[in-house]
Structure formats: structure tokens, C-alpha cells
Amino acid sequence: MVKKSNMSAAEAIIDGLGGPSNIKFMTCCATRLRFELNDSSKPDKASLEAIPEVMGCVPQSGDRYQVIIGGAVMSVFNQIKALPSMQDGAETSEATENTEVSNSDIKASLRSGGPRGRIAWIDSFFEYLSDSFRPILGVLLGASLIIAMTSVLDAFHIVDFRGAKSPGWVFVDSMWHTVFYFLPIMIAYNASKKLKVDPxxxxxxxxxxxxxxFQKLTTMASTVATKDPVLGTTSYMAHIFGLPMQLNDYSGQVFVPLLMVGFLAIVYRFLQKIFPQxxxxxxxxxxxxxxMIPLTAFVLGPIAVWAGMDLGTGLAWMNTHAPFVFAIMIPLLYPFLVPLGLHWPLNALMLMNIQTLGYDFIQGPMGVWNFACFGATAGVLFLSWREKDSMMRQTSVGALAAGLFGGISEPSLYGIHLRFKKVYSRMLPGCLAGGIVIAILGAAYGGVKTKAFAFTSLLTIPVFNPMWVYGIAIxxxxxxxxxxxxxxxxxxxEEKAAALARIKSEKKSA
Known part of the structure; x- marks a missing residue:
């Protein structure tokens, strides 16, 4: 099955999957098209991966199939939906609808080779975390680039952000601060959707x-304010109808909405059972x-805030007292956590650290893993250019662009790294070497830190401090x-011989 010259990418993808009649359901996530097929034996993997817009394919358990596109996934998704042959065919869903099964399947198959992981509730827990964050990655990336822009202006002394800001730059701050201030509401919406509760x-x-x-409660006459002499922070205890309530600033919190929605799902389903439809x-x-509002304000909110602070404090202790271990451990763990979706708790901790400590120390070592990932992709691009392998060149160019400018590793991972057996053995030494650089050069500074949640790309280098240590490490x-x-x-x-044979065949047919 070969893509015809006059066939669009959307048409070629559907053709490679066995035609419109073989598509039962279609959706997409941040980088991948996800299909549920009538017959899983019909897709032609080689033809699909030969399409320039396709970075790779991932057959899944059952009749599910993923086609990796990268940043242009929504455009291709809409083009497929607009095809006349698809108008009366497959059921479709935008971005995050009904993705929980396919997400679970690919991660579970990586874990154990079966349709589910060894411990189903652990799979479900990490899927809950993942799907609560995944839909807002775009706005988080946009906000991080605004922060990076202001950091560049400050680093080159074009604008001084350390003193009093002009009204114009206060307004610019609101452009990125909105994402992080209202982050708990966004997460609560996505988490509720994941658990099939009214979002x-x-x-x-x-x-x-x-x-x-709610914020006004801190200024009430009956509210007791207590200042921490060590941290310099002030805590507030309000009295609501005679009951004590710890007041917290919930802007930017991530654990609070995640915990709250878990309990909301139980209450919501109970209420649906006891009331007539x-x-x-x-x-x-x-x-x-x-x-749920009183339960969250009195109990769940304070518990989640304490838990997040304790976790962040624990990792901060390790970063302070065992910095060498910490700087090496993080980049060596991430290559195994990300494909399985197990990195989301650390991402949540990054946001929590910024909220509670005012800075984060995990993203610096994490950036080492990201750039090792992108370096491996760049190596694949170099070889594909030398061998005139147009298919791998297209895949690696798209994946490298998504990585270096967006900080997104999925196209590299699913399009290249998890497909070829020797990539990880070349990438992990880069993770180790970069971690050692941060451990040695960053020791005098308490590691590499940042005050922003930043996707680790070329554009966000200025948000890390000390920038020169981070730059050398990545x-x-x-x-x-x-x-x-x-x-x-x-x-x-064997893989190289097969690739060279394919290249030779493509040249003959050209």
C-alpha cells in the first residue's frame, strides 16, 4: 500500500489503516491520533510511517492503533474528520474525550506486555494524574514562553524586573500569571471529566x-494570624460557625483539586443513586x-497543602544534603518514567514547589534528560541525512523541532526511541553526564533552580539560575x-539492514 502522489496526508493515513470502513472510533491527544479499528490486521505500518507527516505508529492491544503526528496533530485530526469518506463513518472525539482506555493500554503494554498493568489501580491512578494535566499542556507551554521572554529581557538588562514594574509590565505578568493562578480550577475541570463527574x-x-x-476571611477580626519566625510566612485560622478553618492561598495548587475531585466522584455517584434521575x-x-466546598475548605485542602509541602521539603532536603545523588537520579529516572506516564507526580511537585518555596529545583536536572532525548533524536537525524533516509529524516526533524522549541519529548520517544533497541543505551550516558555536570558545577549554588514552571527547551534556558551551569549541563x-x-x-x-533495503527500494521506485 503506497501513498499516491495526489493523496493528502489525511487520506493516506485512513488508507493505511484499512480504509474508512475499518475505523470504528477516532480521537487525538497532544501528539497522537488514536484509532479503534474493526480489524487490527489491516493497518500497513510501513506505508503509514512512510507518510511525511507521520512520525511513527504504535499498534496497541485489542483493535487500537496510534499514529504519532507531533504538534500538527489537531490539524491532521480535523482534516480526517472533514474527509467526505469519514462523514458517516467513525465516531470521533476531540482531544481528551474517551482517551482513557487507549492511554491505559499503551502504558500497560509497556509495563507488562499485557492488556493491563500488573496492578490495575496503579495504572488508573497515574492515568488520572496524566489526564488531569494533559489538556492544559498547551497553555502551560504558552505561559512558560512568556516567562522565558521576560527572563531574556531581564538577563540582558533590557528591562529591570527586580525593581518596581511599570503598569505595562504588570499587565504582561498577568498574561502568564492567569494560567498558574487559575491552575487549580483547570485541573479540577479535567480531573472531574476523567472521573465522569460534571466538570x-x-x-x-x-x-x-x-x-x-474566601480571601476576605484572612482580614476578619475573628481570624487569628500566626507568623512563622523561621520561614517568615503568616498562617491564618478563621472560625466558621465556631469551627476552626485553616486558610490557605489555593492559587497554583495542584494536589488540592486532585484530592478534592477524588472525593467528589464518590459523593456525586452516591447522590445519583439516591435521587430519581x-x-x-x-x-x-x-x-x-x-x-464538598466545606469538606475541601476544612479538611481536604489543608491536608493536600501539607502533603505537597512535606513532599517538596523532603526532595529539597535531598537536593541540599545529597545534591550529587539528586542531580544524577532525576535525569536517569525520567527516561523510564515518561513513557509510562509516571512522571506526573514530579510535575505536580514542581508546581507545588514554586507555590510554596517560591522556586523549583527539579526542572534543572529534568532538563538534562530532555536534552539527552533531543540529542539522541539529532543523532538519528544526522544518520538519516547521511543515508538519504527520507522517512526517518522527516520523523526526526519534526520530533527535534517539537523538542528544542517546545520542550516536548513525546514525538522523539514514540516516534523513534521506543522503536529502536539501541537508542536508550546511547541516550542514558548523556543523562548521566549532564547530571554529573549539574552536581559538580551547581554544588556551590544549591543546584539549578527556577521560579517558573518551564518546558525545558532552548527558549526557556534564561529562566534557570545559574544559567551558565544549566547551559553547560544540557x-x-x-x-x-x-x-x-x-x-x-x-x-x-538487522534493523539497519532492513532500513538500507527500504531506502534502496524507495530510490528504485522514485
């Missing part, structure tokens, strides 16, 4: 703790609000796997 209900409950009325619209939201991490792949290849002898 606006979850958002409203979290929003109640961020209203001016014809009055669900009135009484289920009403009782959910009057139960450069080492990038070039070690690049040269290892350029010299030693990324394929087994």
Missing part, C-alpha cells in the same frame, strides 16, 4: 476557595456543592548521545 461542578468547588469572599440536574449539583547531555549515535548507530545490524 463544571469540580471547577466551581475549587473556584469557591479562590473567590475574593428526573431531579438529578437540581439536587445532585446542589448537595455536591454544600457537601549541552553535554545533548552532544553525548548525538555523537554516540553518529558513531555507533541507533539500530541493531
Amino acid at each position: 463544571w461542578l469540580g471547577a466551581a468547588i475549587m473556584g469557591a476557595l479562590m473567590t475574593p469572599d 428526573n431531579v438529578h440536574m437540581v439536587f445532585v449539583p446542589f448537595f455536591s456543592l454544600i457537601i 549541552a553535554v547531555a545533548f552532544f553525548v548521545p548525538f555523537f554516540l549515535i553518529a558513531i555507533m548507530d541507533y539500530r541493531t545490524p
Whole structure:
């Protein structure tokens, strides 16, 4: 099955999957098209991966299939939906709808080779974390680039952000601060959607703790303020109808909405059972609000804040007292956590650190892994250019662009690294070398830190401090796997022989 010259990418993808009649369901996530097929034997993997817009394919358990596109996934998704042959065919869903099964399947198959992981509830837990964050990656990336822009202006002394800011730059701050201030509401919405609860209900409950009325409680005469002489922070205890309530600033919190929605799902389903269906619209939201807002304000919110602070403090202790171990451990763990979706708790901790400590110390070592990943992709691009392998060149160019300018590793991982057996053995030395650089050069500074949640790309280098340490570390991490792949290849002898045979065949048919 070969793509015809006059066939669009959308048409070629559907053709490679066995035609419109073989598509039962279609959706997409941040980088991948996800299909549920009628017959999983029909897709032609080689033809699909020969399409320039396709970075790779991942057959899944059952009749599910993933086609990796990268940053242009939504455009291709819309083009497929617009095809006349698809108008009366497959059921489709935008971005995050009904993705939980396919997400679970690919991660579980990586874990154990079966349709589910060894411990189902652990799979479900990490899927819950992942799907609560994944839909907002775009706005998080946009906000991080605004922060990077202001950091560049400050680093080159074009604008001084350390003193009093002009109204114009205060307004610019609001452009990125909106994402992180209202992050709990966004997470509550996505988490509720994941657990099949009315997402606006979850958002409203979290929003109640961020209203001016709730914040006004800190200024009430009956509220007791206590100053911490060590941290220099002030805690507040309000008295609501005679009951003590610890007041927290819930802006930027991530653990609070995640914990709250978990309990909301239990309450929501209980209320649906006890009330007749014809009055669900009135009484289920009403009782959910009057139960969950007090429960979150009095119990769940403070517990989640304490837990997040303790976790962050624990890792901060390790970063301070065992910096060498910490700087090496993080970049060596990430290559195994990210493909399985197990990195989300650390991402949540980064946001929590910024909220509670005012800075984060995990993203610096994490950037080492990212650039080792991108360096391996660059090595694949170098070899594909030398061998005139148009298919791998297209895949690696797209993946490298998504990585270097967006900080997104999925196209590299799913399009290249997990497909070829020797990539990880070339990439991990880069993770190790970059971690050692941060451990040695960053020791005098307490590691590499940042005050922003930044996707680790070329554009966000200025947000890290000390910038020169971070710059050297990611450069080492990038070039070690690049040269290892350029010299030693990324394929087994059998994989290389198959690739050269394919290239030779493509040249003959051209």
C-alpha cells in the first residue's frame, strides 16, 4: 500500500489503516491520533510511517492503533474528520474525550506486555494524574514562553524586573500569571471529566476557595494570624460557625483539586443513586456543592497543602544534603518514567514547589534528560541525512523541532526511541553526564533552580539560575548521545539492514 502522489496526508493515513470502513472510533491527544479499528490486521505500518507527516505508529492491544503526528496533530485530526469518506463513518472525539482506555493500554503494554498493568489501580491512578494535566499542556507551554521572554529581557538588562514594574509590565505578568493562578480550577475541570463527574461542578468547588469572599476571611477580626519566625510566612485560622478553618492561598495548587475531585466522584455517584434521575440536574449539583466546598475548605485542602509541602521539603532536603545523588537520579529516572506516564507526580511537585518555596529545583536536572532525548533524536537525524533516509529524516526533524522549541519529548520517544533497541543505551550516558555536570558545577549554588514552571527547551534556558551551569549541563547531555549515535548507530545490524533495503527500494521506485 503506497501513498499516491495526489493523496493528502489525511487520506493516506485512513488508507493505511484499512480504509474508512475499518475505523470504528477516532480521537487525538497532544501528539497522537488514536484509532479503534474493526480489524487490527489491516493497518500497513510501513506505508503509514512512510507518510511525511507521520512520525511513527504504535499498534496497541485489542483493535487500537496510534499514529504519532507531533504538534500538527489537531490539524491532521480535523482534516480526517472533514474527509467526505469519514462523514458517516467513525465516531470521533476531540482531544481528551474517551482517551482513557487507549492511554491505559499503551502504558500497560509497556509495563507488562499485557492488556493491563500488573496492578490495575496503579495504572488508573497515574492515568488520572496524566489526564488531569494533559489538556492544559498547551497553555502551560504558552505561559512558560512568556516567562522565558521576560527572563531574556531581564538577563540582558533590557528591562529591570527586580525593581518596581511599570503598569505595562504588570499587565504582561498577568498574561502568564492567569494560567498558574487559575491552575487549580483547570485541573479540577479535567480531573472531574476523567472521573465522569460534571466538570463544571469540580471547577466551581475549587473556584469557591479562590473567590475574593474566601480571601476576605484572612482580614476578619475573628481570624487569628500566626507568623512563622523561621520561614517568615503568616498562617491564618478563621472560625466558621465556631469551627476552626485553616486558610490557605489555593492559587497554583495542584494536589488540592486532585484530592478534592477524588472525593467528589464518590459523593456525586452516591447522590445519583439516591435521587430519581428526573431531579438529578437540581439536587445532585446542589448537595455536591454544600457537601464538598466545606469538606475541601476544612479538611481536604489543608491536608493536600501539607502533603505537597512535606513532599517538596523532603526532595529539597535531598537536593541540599545529597545534591550529587539528586542531580544524577532525576535525569536517569525520567527516561523510564515518561513513557509510562509516571512522571506526573514530579510535575505536580514542581508546581507545588514554586507555590510554596517560591522556586523549583527539579526542572534543572529534568532538563538534562530532555536534552539527552533531543540529542539522541539529532543523532538519528544526522544518520538519516547521511543515508538519504527520507522517512526517518522527516520523523526526526519534526520530533527535534517539537523538542528544542517546545520542550516536548513525546514525538522523539514514540516516534523513534521506543522503536529502536539501541537508542536508550546511547541516550542514558548523556543523562548521566549532564547530571554529573549539574552536581559538580551547581554544588556551590544549591543546584539549578527556577521560579517558573518551564518546558525545558532552548527558549526557556534564561529562566534557570545559574544559567551558565544549566547551559553547560544540557549541552553535554545533548552532544553525548548525538555523537554516540553518529558513531555507533541507533539500530541493531538487522534493523539497519532492513532500513538500507527500504531506502534502496524507495530510490528504485522514485
